[in-house]
Each structure stands twice: as structure tokens, then as C-alpha cells.
Amino acid sequence: MLTDTPRKLTIIRDRSDKVFRGVIRAGGSTVLVIMVLVGSFLAYRASQALNKAGWSFFTEQAWEPDAGKFGIAAVIVGTILIATVAIAVALPLSLGTALFITEYAPRKLRSFLVSIVDLMAAIPSVVFGLWGFFFLQQAIVPVSRWISQYFGWIPGLGVTGVDPTDPLATTTVYTSSTFIAGIVVGIMVTPIVTSIMREVFSQTPVGEREGALALGATRWAMIRNVVLPFGQGGIIGGTMLGLGRALGETIAVYMIISPVFFIQPNILQNGASSVAALIALRYGESTEMGLSALMAAGLALFTMTLIVNFGASIVVSRSRSGAAS
Amino acid sequence: MATTKNLAPSTNALVGKSRKKRPSSKTTTIHPRGEFVGVEPKRTLGGIRVGDLLSFLGAAVAAYALTIVLATQVAPITGGIAFFVLWYFLFVGFYALLVSIDDTKTFVMDRVVAVLVSSLGVLLFSVLIFVIVFVIGRGAEALPYLSFYTEDMGFAGPLDPLSVGGVGHAIAGSLIQISIALAITIPLGIAAAVYLNEIPGRFSRFVRTIVEAMTALPSIVAGLFIFATAILMFGLPKSGLAASLAISVMMLPIMIRSADVVLRLVPQTLKEASIGLGASQWKTVWNVVLPTSRSGLTTSIILATARGIGETSPVLLTSGFTAELNVNPLESPMVSLPLAIFQFVKSPEPTMIARGFGTAAVLMLLVLTLFVIARIIGGMTPEKSARARRRRAEFFGWFATMARQLTSPIRRRITNAKEPS
Numbered sequence: 001m002l003t004d005t006p007r008k009l010t011i012i013r014d015r016s017d018k019v020f021r022g023v024i025r026a027g028g029s030t031v032l033v034i035m036v037l038v039g040s041f042l043a044y045r046a047s048q049a050l051n052k053a054g055w056s057f058f059t060e061q062a063w064e065p066d067a068g069k070f071g072i073a074a075v076i077v078g079t080i081l082i083a084t085v086a087i088a089v090a091l092p093l094s095l096g097t098a099l100f101i102t103e104y105a106p107r108k109l110r111s112f113l114v115s116i117v118d119l120m121a122a123i124p125s126v127v128f129g130l131w132g133f134f135f136l137q138q139a140i141v142p143v144s145r146w147i148s149q150y151f152g153w154i155p156g157l158g159v160t161g162v163d164p165t166d167p168l169a170t171t172t173v174y175t176s177s178t179f180i181a182g183i184v185v186g187i188m189v190t191p192i193v194t195s196i197m198r199e200v201f202s203q204t205p206v207g208e209r210e211g212a213l214a215l216g217a218t219r220w221a222m223i224r225n226v227v228l229p230f231g232q233g234g235i236i237g238g239t240m241l242g243l244g245r246a247l248g249e250t251i252a253v254y255m256i257i258s259p260v261f262f263i264q265p266n267i268l269q270n271g272a273s274s275v276a277a278l279i280a281l282r283y284g285e286s287t288e289m290g291l292s293a294l295m296a297a298g299l300a301l302f303t304m305t306l307i308v309n310f311g312a313s314i315v316v317s318r319s320r321s322g323a324a325s
Numbered sequence: 326m327a328t329t330k331n332l333a334p335s336t337n338a339l340v341g342k343s344r345k346k347r348p349s350s351k352t353t354t355i356h357p358r359g360e361f362v363g364v365e366p367k368r369t370l371g372g373i374r375v376g377d378l379l380s381f382l383g384a385a386v387a388a389y390a391l392t393i394v395l396a397t398q399v400a401p402i403t404g405g406i407a408f409f410v411l412w413y414f415l416f417v418g419f420y421a422l423l424v425s426i427d428d429t430k431t432f433v434m435d436r437v438v439a440v441l442v443s444s445l446g447v448l449l450f451s452v453l454i455f456v457i458v459f460v461i462g463r464g465a466e467a468l469p470y471l472s473f474y475t476e477d478m479g480f481a482g483p484l485d486p487l488s489v490g491g492v493g494h495a496i497a498g499s500l501i502q503i504s505i506a507l508a509i510t511i512p513l514g515i516a517a518a519v520y521l522n523e524i525p526g527r528f529s530r531f532v533r534t535i536v537e538a539m540t541a542l543p544s545i546v547a548g549l550f551i552f553a554t555a556i557l558m559f560g561l562p563k564s565g566l567a568a569s570l571a572i573s574v575m576m577l578p579i580m581i582r583s584a585d586v587v588l589r590l591v592p593q594t595l596k597e598a599s600i601g602l603g604a605s606q607w608k609t610v611w612n613v614v615l616p617t618s619r620s621g622l623t624t625s626i627i628l629a630t631a632r633g634i635g636e637t638s639p640v641l642l643t644s645g646f647t648a649e650l651n652v653n654p655l656e657s658p659m660v661s662l663p664l665a666i667f668q669f670v671k672s673p674e675p676t677m678i679a680r681g682f683g684t685a686a687v688l689m690l691l692v693l694t695l696f697v698i699a700r701i702i703g704g705m706t707p708e709k710s711a712r713a714r715r716r717r718a719e720f721f722g723w724f725a726t727m728a729r730q731l732t733s734p735i736r737r738r739i740t741n742a743k744e745p746s
Contacts, residue, residue: 013605020607025522027516031577032532035539038550038574045553096445104443113450119696120453122628126663127685130670131456134678143407144350187452194449218435248543250638251667276545276638283552291553292446298546308540316519 039302046299049292057157057296063261063278072297077263078178078273079247079301085182085267086246090190091239097190098197100275103223114198121193129252132184137175137256140183144174144268159269176258177274184256185246193242200234233319240312244305250276275301352523352606356744377436380423388415417441439486467683474687483674491685494650497667498565499691501654502644503634505569510576511626518584519610533585539578548639556643563645565654568661571639580629587621588614624703631695635688637663662688 013021053070060071062131101113144159152158159173204227212222228235253274259281260271275297283294334548392412420440425433467473473491481490517536521529551571555561567632615622615694645658646668653659660668662684669681 016607017605022522024516024520027513028520028524028529028532031513031517031581032535034574034577035535038539038542038547041554042546042550060353093445093449095693096442097449098443100446104439105446113446115700116450116453119693122631122635122692122696123456124637124663124685124688124692126637126666127460127689128456130666130682130685131459133670135459139406146407162728179618187456190449191453218431220435220438221431223438226723243542248545250543251543251641254638255667255670276543279545280638280641281551283549291557294549295553298543298549300545302541302546305541306538307444310538313537 038214042295042299042302045292046296049289049296050281052289053293053296061262063282063293065290066287070293072275072300073274074261074263075273075278076300076304077265079275079304081178081265081267082182082185082253082272083243083246085179085202086186086189087239087243089183090193090242090246093186093191094193094197094238094242095235097194098201099223101152101194102197102201103219103227115197117191117194117198121195123191125188125249125252126255128184128188129255131181132252133255136180136184140180141171141174144177144179145171148174148268156265156267158266160266173270174268175258176270176272178257178264178267181253181256181272181274183269184252185249188249188252189242189245192245193238196238196241197231197234200231200238204230230320233316237312237316237319240308240315244308244312247305247308248276248301249274250280253277254280353607373712375646376427380420380426384416384419384423387419388412389414391419413444419507443726457689460682464679464682464686466679468686473680477650479650480735483672483677485676487676487679490680492662492680492687494647495660495662495684496687497633497650497652498644498659499663499688500660501652501659502565502569502572502640503630505566506572506576506633506652507626507630509569509573510580514577514580514626514629515584515622517581518588519614521585522588522614523606523610536578536581536585541580542575542578544575544636545638545642546549547571548642550574551639552642562656563643563658564656565644565651565659568640568644568659569654570637571643572633575636575639576629576633579632580625583625583628584622587618587625590621592615619700624699627695627699627702631692631699634661634695635663635692637667640664641667662691 022098049065049070052068053060053063059073060069063070063076097117101110101117104115147157148159208226208230209222212226213219217225253272254277257272257274257277258270259273259277261273264271264273279294279298282290389412392415393410395411395415396408416435417440421433421437425438428436460692463696470488470491472488474496475493476489476491476495478490478492478612479494517532521533548571551567551574552697555567555570561567595613595617596609600606604612640661641664644661644664646664647658647660651659666681666684666688669677669684
């Protein structure tokens with residue numbers, strides 16, 4: 001009796017294929033090597049500083065690496081504060097704009113608005129920095145003063161060293177603050193966040209939209225019950241990606257803030273700090289130890305953006321809208 | 326036939342009138358089958374009702390009045406922004422109040438959200454347009470001079486007028502740096518993206534994860550890495566090459582990630598058809614995968630270029646600063662457009678600041694051009710580009726026909742001369 005035995009399948013590749021596979025494999029490996037090199041070099045140099053500073057690296061506020069007294073407590077808190085203000089600006093703006101483009105704007109205008117948003121995402125950050133420094137800095141002072149005058153009792157919104165009821169008091173105390181830097185960074189990341197949200201909203205199944213409308217839902221009821229639940233992943237994921245960008249932003253923040261090396265909890269007050277701005281400020285005058293300390297700060301920043309970005313991609317891929325992409 | 330009792334004598338007349346005078350809810354109108362009813366006039370579903378418009382305007386005026394009272398008497402504020410913000414919140418409140426007079430809660434919510442969403446959208450677009458107009462407006466003084474685009478700042482001091490000196494050196498520097506960065510990232514990036522798609526497996530998944538992680542790398546950290554390795558460890562001078570390396574480290578993950586997405590969109594059936602016809606993997610990639618995704622790949626390259634050309638922070642650490650034109654990327658500092666902006670506006674002199682804004686306008690124009698090219702190429706689907714090719718072929722075909730027709734008398738004479746029959 002004849003039994004059919006499984007045959008052995010071998011792929012015979014000709015020479016051009018072997019070369020091709022070799023070349024692209026080399027390409028992929030080179031990229032991997034470069035990326036791993038960046039990460040491990042950063043970690044290696046950072047470890048020198050971390051060994052010296054120990055746990056105080058996370059609690060020390062001052063930045064004097066050559067005196068052996070340095071830590072990221074102040075700059076990390078500053079970075080998080082700026083990013084928080086940025087997201088507080090960017091989230092409503094981008095959610096509103098994304099809904100406006102997909103649901104409210106006239107159909108003919110839509111593709112034009114989409115191009116505008118995508119173009120804005122490519123505008124260099126130094127341009128936003130210019131605008132923030134030369135325009136917003138002055139224009140925002142009355143707003144800052146008004147907020148601190150009437151909401152100063154909320155922790156973080158107060159301003160020390162000036163009497164808010166005195167109309168002749170100096171206004172410089174309100175400039176170069178976390179608030180201003182946060183607004184500029186927020187406007188900068190808004191186009192990126194908007195374009196992700198818009199993409200997700202526009203994928204909402206037409207059948208479900210029409211079903212809700214046919215049942216008598218108003219436009220807002222339809223959005224709340226169909227579009228927003230469907231796009232939930234995109235909203236969270238897009239915001240987290242924006243947060244990642246906001247944390248790592250350098251030049252716009254560097255142009256606006258006047259750096260301080262203590263925790264400045266008052267966001268409306270002069271003086272702020274950020275890890276990226278610290279690196280831009282101190283790289284030149286650094287000694288060997290100072291450079292290691294900057295590397296450690298950079299590594300801490302990178303770890304933070306990494307966690308945020310991975311969180312974003314997990315949220316997006318788990319959500320209903322992200323399954324297709 | 327109980328229903329016929331309620332029928333109006335002339336159905337036509339009722340239908341015609343029904344828009345003006347609504348039949349009371351107790352009467353049900355049913356047209357007998359087969360009877361001609363006339364043409365039902367088309368009703369407009371959208372449009373603005375007078376009541377809506379009035380409550381909108383009323384809310385705006387009321388909010389304005391109350392804002393003035395509040396801003397001058399109760400809680401004094403100064404500045405246009407604060408005034409506008411206060412007005413806006415009051416406006417939304419008044420609008421909700423007015424709508425709630427003759428509509429239910431559901432509709433009030435719908436109206437208020439429509440106003441909020443639309444105004445957020447309009448706000449973002451006006452802010453973004455304002456940023457651009459502001460930058461171009463402040464730089465307008467510097468832009469008309471031809472020297473601004475051709476000369477460098479070598480002989481122009483901070484007190485010199487705008488007619489002396491320019492940013493030619495920064496334009497050249499930006500172009501040189503981005504060219505070197507592209508020469509590194511395009512081959513590496515496309516090869517890596519093809520690798521991720523063509524040789525799937527545990528290792529390529531690992532590479533993909535690492536690349537994704539690296540998109541989170543802050544650009545200043547990329548600059549710091551090149552500063553610490555290339556410049557301090559290997560003794561490369563602060564130069565255009567070092568800046569290009571820093572930009573490449575930053576651009577590479579962005580490009581790989583978007584190219585990977587584009588390549589994944591190539592239909593599997595196309596690849597299988599090619600393999601099934603006996604083509605090798607290399608032939609399949611070269612003749613099927615890459616041409617199919619050409620427009621997407623080009624877009625991903627151009628968008629990564631736009632990011633790279635506008636980055637300031639990695640360049641700040643690695644390229645050094647010079648006021649003179651330097652076209653040699655291997656030694657001595659080389660300035661690029663974003664860095665030039667950054668240096669110009671540090672000066673307190675108004676002309677230097679104007680130069681900074683002018684440079685920003687030039688940089689934005691460069692990014693805009695790249696973006697428009699990306700849009701045009703990215704908007705091209707395979708069908709569209711095939712149509713364009715056909716149109717081109719038709720155009721040339723028309724030329725050929727015209728040429729043939731124009732030359733036909735001559736050719737006829739030649740053929741006649743050849744074959745005297």
C-alpha cells in the first residue's frame with residue numbers, strides 16, 4: 001500500500017535573492033545597532049553620574065555637577081508642569097478641532113482644513129518659539145495677573161513677591177513662566193494630536209452614525225454615543241503622543257523660560273525649568289562629570305517619553321478603532 | 326372605511342396648504358390609493374431659523390454688555406485677550422439660556438456643543454494663521470533685499486542696515502546638512518523598512534520595537550549623543566557633518582516607521598501573484614512592492630525631511646556657529662536656518678531681530694514647499710499616476726500625429742520618388 005509521506009519543501013533561492021536578503025538584513029541590523037548604541041551609550045555615561053549621585057539624583061534640586069551636588073527633582077517637575085499645561089491647552093483645542101473638521105465643517109472645506117492641520121504639524125518649533133517670545137510673552141501678562149488675583153488661592157496659581165491689587169506693580173514677575181512656555185508648546189503639539197484624532201473619528205462606521213441619527217439623536221447625542229466611544233483609543237493615544245512631544249520639546253521652551261534650579265510650583269510666576277532646556281543650556285561648559293550628569297538627565301527624559309509613547313501605542317492598538325490600522 | 330370620513334374634499338388643496346396651516350393632530354389624512362395627489366413641495370431640512378439667529382445675536386450683545394460691566398466695575402481686567410475670554414464664556418452662558426426658553430435640554434446641549442466645538446476649531450485655525458502672519462509680518466522688512474538671500478553675515482555687524490548681509494550661508498548650510506542626512510537615512514531607512522516587511526520573524530519584530538522606541542528619543546538627546554561620541558570621543562570638529570549625523574539619528578526612526586506602514590499596505594495578492602508567476606523575491610520587491618508604494622514612500626521621506634530641516638536643538642549642540650559661508654561639511658562650523666534664527670533673535674538690535682524673523686519666513690517657505698510636493702506625490706494613487714502617464718502618452722501621441730501629418734507631403738514625395746509606378 002502506498003502512503004503519502006510528507007514531502008520536504010526547500011526553498012532554493014537564486015543568487016540575486018541571496019544578495020537582496022543579505023542587503024536588507026544588513027540594513028535592518030545597522031539600524032538596530034545604531035539605535036541600541038544610542039541607548040546603551042546614554043545609559044553607560046549616565047551610570048557614571050548616577051553612581052556618584054546615588055538616590056539623591058532624584059531628590060536633589062540644584063544642578064552643580066562639579067561640586068557633586070546635582071539632581072533632577074527641579075527640572076523633572078518643571079518638565080512635567082510645562083507638559084501638563086501644554087496638554088491642558090492641546091486636549092480641548094485638538095478634540096474640538098478634530099470634531100469640527102469631521103462633524104461640523106462644511107464638506108467642501110474639510111480636505112482643505114485637513115491639509116492645513118497636517119502642514120502645521122511640520123512647522124519648525126523655533127518659529128513657535130519666536131511667536132511665544134515676541135508676542136505671547138507680553139500679551140499674556142494681563143491674563144496671568146487676572147488669574148493670580150482671583151484664583152491665587154488655588155495652589156500653583158499664586159504668585160509670590162507682588163501685590164496683585166497694586167496696578168502699578170511690576171509685570172516682569174509674570175513673564176518667562178511655566179504657563180507661557182506650556183501654552184506655546186501646547187499650540188505646537190495641537191496639530192499632531194488633532195491629526196491623529198481626526199483620522200480615528202473619520203473611521204467611525206457610517207452605519208452606526210446613521211443609525212443613531214435615524215433613531216432621533218441630535219448631532220451631539222450621535223457624537224457622544226457613537227463617535228466618541230469609537231474614537232476613545234485615538235483620543236487617549238493621540239493625547240499621549242502629544243504629551244511625549246511636549247516633554248521632549250527644547251528650543252521653544254528654552255527661548256521663553258528663565259531657568260531656575262529649584263521646584264517652582266507657581267506656574268504663573270517667572271522662572272521655570274525643563275530637562276531639555278537644561279541640556280541646551282549647559283552642554284557647552286560641561287566637564288566630563290557635567291556631561292555624564294546631563295546624559296543622566298537626558299536618559300531620565302527619554303525613559304519618560306518612552307513610557308508615554310509605548311502607553312500610547314498600546315492604547316491605540318487595543319482600541320476598536322486602532323484594530324484596523 | 327372609517328378613515329375616508331376625515332378626508333378633505335380636495336386633497337390637492339390640502340397638500341398645497343399644509344405648509345402654512347398644520348392639520349390638528351386629531352385628524353389623520355390618508356390619500357385614497359391611486360388618486361393623484363399633486364407634487365409635494367420639497368422642504369429644506371437645513372438652513373438657519375430666524376429664532377436661532379436672534380438668540381445667537383442676542384447672546385452676543387448681552388454678553389458684551391455684561392463683560393463691560395464686569396471688566397470695568399466688578400473685577401477690573403486689562404488687555405484684549407482677557408476681555409475676549411470673559412466675553413466668550415458669558416456668551417455661551419447667555420446662548421444656553423436663550424435656547425432653553427423654547428427648546429428642551431437635549432437641544433440646548435446640542436446647540437451649546439455645536440458653538441463650543443466650532444469656536445475651538447476656529448480658534449485653533451486663527452491662532453495658527455496668526456503665528457504665520459506674525460512671523461512673516463515682523464520679517465517683512467528683511468525679505469525684499471536680494472542680499473538677504475545671497476550674502477552671509479561675515480561683514481555685517483549688528484548695527485548694519487538690512488541692505489548689508491543676509492542668510493545665504495544658513496540656506497547653504499541647511500541644504501548641505503539635510504542632503505548629507507538624506508544620503509544616510511534614505512538607503513538605510515528604506516532597506517530597514519523593506520527588511521521589516523519582507524523577512525518577518527522574531528528578530529525583525531525586535532528591530533521594529535526598538536525603532537518604535539527610538540521615535541520617542543527627544544531631539545536634544547540625539548544631539549547630545551553625537552556631541553559626546555563624534556565630537557568629544559572621536560575628535561570630529563563641530564561641523565556640518567556632525568550636525569548631519571545628529572539629524573540622521575533623529576530622522577531615521579521617523580522615516581522607518583512611516584515607510585513600514587506604507588509598505589504594509591501593499592496588497593498581499595499582488596505579491597503572491599508575482600511570486601506565483603515565478604518571480605524571485607528581489608524581482609517582486611523591485612517590480613511590484615516598491616513601485617506600488619512609491620508615492621507613500623516619497624511622502625514619508627519628504628515629511629521626515631521637513632522635520633529634520635526645522636530641528637534646532639540637535640544642530641545647536643553639534644554644528645557650532647559661524648557668521649560666514651562655509652560649504653565644507655568636514656571642518657569648521659556650519660550654520661543652518663533654524664540655528665541662525667535662534668542666534669539672530671538673541672541680539673537686542675531691532676535689525677537683527679528682523680533678520681531672525683525673515684530667516685523664519687524663509688524656513689517656513691522651505692517647509693511649505695516640501696509639504697506641497699509631498700501632498701502632490703502622496704495624493705497620487707496608482708490609478709491616478711497611470712492616468713497621468715496615459716495623458717502624457719496621448720499628448721506625445723498627438724505630437725507624433727501632428728508631425729506625421731505635417732511631414733506627410735514630403736514623405737509622400739519621397740515614397741513617390743522611390744517607387745515610380
